[in-house]
Amino acid sequence: MRPSLQELVDKYRNNLYAVAFNVCKNAEDAEDVVQDTFIQYYSTGKQFETEQHVRAWLIRVAINKAKNINSSFWRKNKVSLEEYMETLIFETKESAELFETVMKLPEKYRIAIHLFYYEDYTTSEIADILKISVSNVKVRLSRGRSLLKETLKEEWEYDE
Amino acid sequence: MTNKERYKQAFSVLHTSDDFSLEVEKMAIMSRKNRIKTAVAAIIGFFALTLCTGGAYAANVGGIQRTIQLWVNGDQTTATLDVDETQGSYSVSYTTASGEEKVISGGGISVDMFGNERPVSEEEIMDHLDMPEVTYNEDGTVYVYYREQAIDITDSFDDNGICYTHVKSGDKEFFMTIKYNGGYGIDTVKYPNPKNFN
Numbered sequence: 001m002r003p004s005l006q007e008l009v010d011k012y013r014n015n016l017y018a019v020a021f022n023v024c025k026n027a028e029d030a031e032d033v034v035q036d037t038f039i040q041y042y043s044t045g046k047q048f049e050t051e052q053h054v055r056a057w058l059i060r061v062a063i064n065k066a067k068n069i070n071s072s073f074w075r076k077n078k079v080s081l082e083e084y085m086e087t088l089i090f091e092t093k094e095s096a097e098l099f100e101t102v103m104k105l106p107e108k109y110r111i112a113i114h115l116f117y118y119e120d121y122t123t124s125e126i127a128d129i130l131k132i133s134v135s136n137v138k139v140r141l142s143r144g145r146s147l148l149k150e151t152l153k154e155e156w157e158y159d160e
Numbered sequence: 161m162t163n164k165e166r167y168k169q170a171f172s173v174l175h176t177s178d179d180f181s182l183e184v185e186k187m188a189i190m191s192r193k194n195r196i197k198t199a200v201a202a203i204i205g206f207f208a209l210t211l212c213t214g215g216a217y218a219a220n221v222g223g224i225q226r227t228i229q230l231w232v233n234g235d236q237t238t239a240t241l242d243v244d245e246t247q248g249s250y251s252v253s254y255t256t257a258s259g260e261e262k263v264i265s266g267g268g269i270s271v272d273m274f275g276n277e278r279p280v281s282e283e284e285i286m287d288h289l290d291m292p293e294v295t296y297n298e299d300g301t302v303y304v305y306y307r308e309q310a311i312d313i314t315d316s317f318d319d320n321g322i323c324y325t326h327v328k329s330g331d332k333e334f335f336m337t338i339k340y341n342g343g344y345g346i347d348t349v350k351y352p353n354p355k356n357f358n
Contacts, residue, residue, distance in 0.1 A: 018174040031176055045298035064342040068357070088173040095170040102170070117167035131321065159163050 003054060005042050012055065013038075015119065016062045022114045023066035025081045025103055033069065037062045059119065060129045063111060070107070094155050101151045109144030112137055224282055230254060230289065232262075233303075234310035241285075248279025252289065292327050292334055294344050304336065313338065324351050 013034055020033035040061055048054045081103060090096040102110060115121045115129060123141065127134045148156045161169075223244050230239040230252060239254035251265040266288075280288075292306035294313075304311040306327040316323045321340035327333070335351045338344040345352030 013180065014175045017176045018171050021174050022171075027177070030174075031180060034176060034180070040296075043298070044296055046300070061341060064339075068343040090173055091169055094166070095173075098166055098170040099173070102167075113167075114171070117164050118171050120164070155166070157163055 001048050001050070001054075002046075003048075003051065005038060008041065008054065008058065009038055012058055015055075016058060018118060019059055019111075019114060020062050020066040022102075022110055023063055023107060024069050026069075027084050029069045030066070033062050033065045036065050040065075056125070056129055059115070063129070067107075097155065098148075098152060101148055104151075105144055105147055109140050109147065112140040113144040113148070116141055228252070228286070228289075231305065231307045232256070233295065233305050234308055236308070241289075243282045243285055245279060245281055248281075250282075250285045290332070291346060292336060294336075294338055296341070302338075302340070304338070306334070307332075320354075322354050 016034045016037055017030050020030040020037075021027065024030055024033065037058055041058065046057070048057065085096070085100065088096075088099075090099065102113060105113065111130065112126055115126045116123070121129065123137045124134050126137045130137070145156075145159070149158065223242065225240065225242045228239055228241045229236055231237075232254065235257070237254050237256075239252050241250060241252050243250045249266070251263055253261065253263045255261055290307075292304050295303050295305060297303065301312060301314045302317075302323075304313055304325055304327060307329040309327060309329060311325060311327065313323050313325055316325065317338075317340050321342070323336075323338040323340070325336050325338065327336065333348065335347050335349070336344055337352045337354050337357075339354060339357075343357050345354070345357045
């Protein structure tokens with residue numbers, strides 16, 4: 001199967017943006033990542049087994065592209081995270097605090113946490129997307145949760 | 161409220177900007193949109209380049225247009241290069257053998273070891289355009305193109321999705337480490353360690 005580009009743009013642009021932002025912590029870079037990810041989809045002509053397969057592929061490509069930007073020696077420094085956060089309208093004070101705390105986590109924990117809590121992926125699906133072992137995903141999730149709990153206290157529950 | 165609900169509520173504020181558009185018709189033109197991201201490549205070479213080009217940059221401000229010979233997927237073609245050194249951006253336009261107009265555009269900021277930034281210079285852009293490139297083709301094949309060379313690396317990835325390849329043309333020689341569907345590193349001395357880039 002190969003869904004139309006427009007269909008995927010409509011459906012996943014914000015998911016890809018959120019995952020890309022989670023990695024590169026910069027709005028302009030995240031938007032570039034979303035665009036480049038869709039361009040890659042358009043130009044590869046790859047066939048997929050299911051819609052979930054397409055979604056996982058898009059997310060994997062977006063994460064890789066965002067990581068490339070992060071590791072790029074030519075990376076542009078644009079609006080800071082703090083400045084960008086001031087433009088976001090959070091529903092509650094706790095939401096803003098959670099967002100800020102997650103963004104302070106080390107990148108490898110942040111991505112695993114995001115895929116689990118936002119994209120609803122299982123540990124084995126996350127392992128497949130990030131090309132790491134399931135036990136490694138569990139370790140990253142566990143350490144990420146502990147760090148969130150440390151800061152957020154009663155605003156974050158113990159879970160698995 | 162569960163952690164998942166809390167998390168989703170917090171991150172629901174993230175969405176692409178209102179002017180984000182991705183018109184399908186534009187995709188063909190953009191299919192070779194390039195960005196300067198040689199980063200993981202030859203950092204040692206970069207510092208040398210920064211020192212060499214500092215003077216030239218200060219004396220050379222504004223737009224520059226020139227005709228260049230560009231290697232595209234193993235074929236050499238005549239292209240027009242427009243450089244805006246004040247922005248560190250460039251565009252290269254050329255016509256393919258089938259008569260199709262193509263535009264490559266990009267740009268970048270270089271950062272020295274002290275964290276100082278400046279737009280990339282024409283010389284750095286020219287160097288960037290003369291670097292090996294990894295291309296994923298529609299038929300699933302993966303090629304490294306460098307000048308007149310087209311190297312099929314489709315079956316050269318190991319179990320971890322890593323491919324090491326070496327390209328040489330004239331006085332230029334590069335060692336490349338490529339992650340399948342990910343980034344790639346280029347070095348003039350040795351294969352970059354895949355742990356050092358994503």
